[in-house]
Amino acid sequence: MAITTEPVAYVRTAPIAEQPPPMMARGWLAWMRENLFSSVGNTILTLIALYIIYLVVPPAIRFFFIDAVWTGSNREACLAANVGREVGACWAYVNAKLSYFVYGSYPWDDRWRVDIVFALGAFGIAWLLWLDAPKRGLGALYFFVIFPIAAFILLRGWPAIGLQRVDTSLWGGILVTLIVSIVGIVVSLPLGVLLALGRRSRLPLIRLACIIFIEVVRGVPLITVLFMANTMLPLFLPGNMSPDRLLRPLVGVALFASAYMAEVVRGGLQAIPKGQYEGAMSLGLGYWRMMRLIILPQALRIVIPGIVNTFIGLFKDTTLVSIVGIFDLIKTVEVTLVDPTWATPVTRLTGYAFAGVFYFICCYGMSRYSLAVERRLAAGQKR
Amino acid sequence: MAMATATERPAHLKPVSLKTDTAVEMIGVHKWYGEFHVLRDINLKVTRGERIVVCGPSGSGKSTMIRCINRLEEHQQGKIIVDGVELTNDLKRIDEIRRDVGMVFQHFNLFPHLTILENCTLAPIWVRKMPKKDAEEIAMHYLTRVKIPEQAHKYPGQLSGGQQQRVAIARSLCMSPKIMLFDEPTSALDPEMVKEVLDTMVSLAEEGMTMIVVTHEMGFARQVANRVIFMDAGQIVEMNTPDEFFKNPQHERTKLFLSQILH
Ligand SMILES: Nc1ncnc2c1ncn2[C@@H]1O[C@H](COP(=O)(O)OP(=O)(O)O)[C@@H](O)[C@H]1O
Ligand SMILES: [Mg+2]
Numbered sequence: 001m002a003i004t005t006e007p008v009a010y011v012r013t014a015p016i017a018e019q020p021p022p023m024m025a026r027g028w029l030a031w032m033r034e035n036l037f038s039s040v041g042n043t044i045l046t047l048i049a050l051y052i053i054y055l056v057v058p059p060a061i062r063f064f065f066i067d068a069v070w071t072g073s074n075r076e077a078c079l080a081a082n083v084g085r086e087v088g089a090c091w092a093y094v095n096a097k098l099s100y101f102v103y104g105s106y107p108w109d110d111r112w113r114v115d116i117v118f119a120l121g122a123f124g125i126a127w128l129l130w131l132d133a134p135k136r137g138l139g140a141l142y143f144f145v146i147f148p149i150a151a152f153i154l155l156r157g158w159p160a161i162g163l164q165r166v167d168t169s170l171w172g173g174i175l176v177t178l179i180v181s182i183v184g185i186v187v188s189l190p191l192g193v194l195l196a197l198g199r200r201s202r203l204p205l206i207r208l209a210c211i212i213f214i215e216v217v218r219g220v221p222l223i224t225v226l227f228m229a230n231t232m233l234p235l236f237l238p239g240n241m242s243p244d245r246l247l248r249p250l251v252g253v254a255l256f257a258s259a260y261m262a263e264v265v266r267g268g269l270q271a272i273p274k275g276q277y278e279g280a281m282s283l284g285l286g287y288w289r290m291m292r293l294i295i296l297p298q299a300l301r302i303v304i305p306g307i308v309n310t311f312i313g314l315f316k317d318t319t320l321v322s323i324v325g326i327f328d329l330i331k332t333v334e335v336t337l338v339d340p341t342w343a344t345p346v347t348r349l350t351g352y353a354f355a356g357v358f359y360f361i362c363c364y365g366m367s368r369y370s371l372a373v374e375r376r377l378a379a380g381q382k383r
Numbered sequence: 384m385a386m387a388t389a390t391e392r393p394a395h396l397k398p399v400s401l402k403t404d405t406a407v408e409m410i411g412v413h414k415w416y417g418e419f420h421v422l423r424d425i426n427l428k429v430t431r432g433e434r435i436v437v438c439g440p441s442g443s444g445k446s447t448m449i450r451c452i453n454r455l456e457e458h459q460q461g462k463i464i465v466d467g468v469e470l471t472n473d474l475k476r477i478d479e480i481r482r483d484v485g486m487v488f489q490h491f492n493l494f495p496h497l498t499i500l501e502n503c504t505l506a507p508i509w510v511r512k513m514p515k516k517d518a519e520e521i522a523m524h525y526l527t528r529v530k531i532p533e534q535a536h537k538y539p540g541q542l543s544g545g546q547q548q549r550v551a552i553a554r555s556l557c558m559s560p561k562i563m564l565f566d567e568p569t570s571a572l573d574p575e576m577v578k579e580v581l582d583t584m585v586s587l588a589e590e591g592m593t594m595i596v597v598t599h600e601m602g603f604a605r606q607v608a609n610r611v612i613f614m615d616a617g618q619i620v621e622m623n624t625p626d627e628f629f630k631n632p633q634h635e636r637t638k639l640f641l642s643q644i645l646h
Contacts (some may be wrong), residue, residue: 118605279492283506283558284482286474293505296498 063088065196104172168246172327187254192261217259249321264306267300390457403467436604439614485555495540500535525553545576565596
């Protein structure tokens with residue numbers, strides 16, 4: 001047969017050695033052309049974006065830094081007439097009120113107790129959030145058992161050991177905002193998991209109870225839940241026992257968040273294939289072990305974005321507790337706005353800007369942390 | 384033969400055997416999915432050390448039948464007795480039976496968030512209450528047996544299908560099961576990986592494990608099965624030694640099926 005042995009592209013006669021990928025080195029000019037100005041539409045979008053940045057960023061920088069007043073002991077410092085130019089943020093006012101923003105009306109002489117609680121809490125949170133920390137089991141014990149007891153004794157006081165009693169009506173500011181949100185976060189996750197499991201239970205009574213709870217709590221505004229917790233909680237408790245006025249909204253916020261959490265977790269549970277249950281059951285694992293060791297670790301991992309979303313929502317929703325007379329950060333800011341010592345045209349804006357920055361730092365921190373955790377877990381187990 | 388050369392069994396790993404001579408007995412078992420009658424009067428007795436291969440067309444109820452044996456599916460009528468214990472609604476008894484009955488699935492069902500080693504030690508630690516060190520020793524023993532000890536610290540997603548299925552077999556073996564159920568263990572594998580899994584199963588059979596295997600690997604059936612069962616429409620329509628089964632199929636449906644899969 002006369003088959004030509006011309007080099008034909010279809011069939012290799014000799015194996016090709018591995019080759020490096022083509023050079024990808026490009027300058028920033030090439031990068032801009034490719035990413036920002038690759039087409040007419042793209043160019044228009046880039047220009048619009050630049051214009052928006054021009055509109056927003058310079059005034060913000062001027063307000064926060066350039067035009068800001070940093071020192072002063074009363075309103076005179078922040079009046080445009082006295083300063084002789086336009087006045088941005090009046091940080092002197094925040095500085096003067098800072099300790100009220102942090103502690104509320106907590107007695108001056110006992111504020112060191114709050115500081116200790118902050119330090120203990122920060123230590124515990126760092127221990128838990130640092131994934132490579134030594135003895136994380138002990139860290140969990142510390143944060144979920146030892147720290148709450150210590151914090152309660154320190155904040156509330158215990159006359160027997162010489163700590164004067166401080167009523168919760170005096171607590172306020174960032175202290176209260178952190179207490180409400182951390183308790184809400186710590187309670188809502190496990191409660192939400194239980195509710196989610198209950199909603200998928202095969203026992204009709206448990207399933208019905210969970211569905212009713214979730215749908216009712218999710219179906220009414222948080223303000224309603226807070227009012228109900230405020231007025232109805234005392235009715236559930238026997239006789240003269242009246243729950244603390246801070247405890248009531250605490251319960252309300254935690255229950256509210258757990259209903260949302262339950263639905264987030266349920267979404268994760270639904271993403272777990274039936275085979276995982278069967279694999280676990282075929283090894284003789286009972287229901288709770290199967291859930292704890294096999295199903296929940298995978299389900300929760302899938303819904304980390306949803307969980308953090310709920311946490312962030314809860315954190316900001318804590319501002320609503322001021323409705324039932326709790327002095328959270330926003331409420332303390334509002335209280336200082338009527339103080340004549342600091343009554344200037346920029347005080348209100350400055351106060352809310354301060355609160356805004358505080359909330360943003362906390363929420364953005366949660367968001368970044370969860371991204372880091374996700375990335376790390378993804379690196380561990382590639383599917 | 385492959386098994387004979389495997390590593391020595393750790394001292395504390397006692398070979399377990401069945402309490403009775405009958406490993407599994409199914410008497411007049413019926414099951415319905417809603418209106419659909421999946422299993423119709425299944426009667427089957429598997430004696431200790433016996434290897435049963437189950438085959439039949441898709442949807443004939445093979446999976447359902449063997450899943451009833453460890454109660455992944457519930458039967459509605461008849462009796463299933465596993466090693467002298469009848470399966471009832473008693474949850475404790477079900478968990479006890481599941482401990483002693485290993486199961487290997489078509490899609491492996493390994494736990495993707497745990498390493499291979501953790502997959503193997505999880506049940507011994509939490510169900511058998513074994514110290515972690517012993518559990519790891521046993522896990523390494525069986526991973527060596529299925530020839531992948533070097534993968535112990537990887538995650539399932541990093542292994543090939545054949546390797547994952549061998550891990551699944553090792554994971555079951557770590558519980559020292561008395562009976563092993565296999566539901567089409569090679570159907571989801573690329574052709575070149577089928578052999579490594581079948582080899583593992585053959586060596587298990589040579590050690591005297593009681594096995595019920597749903598498979599269409601007729602070579603495997605010829606080599607190790609004591610009996611071959613053919614199912615159709617939720618019934619056992621034929622049961623015979625492999626020789627007779629392949630040479631002399633009785634039922635029309637069996638003949639048709641064999642002609643289709645043996646070409
Ligand atoms: N959970 C279920 N609900 C309803 N029908 C099912 C379910 N599982 C299986 N079936 C049906 O039961 C029949 C037998 O299924 P199966 O035992 O998986 O067959 P095989 O393993 O022999 O292919 C099939 O017709 C299938 O569609
Ligand atoms: Mg099947």
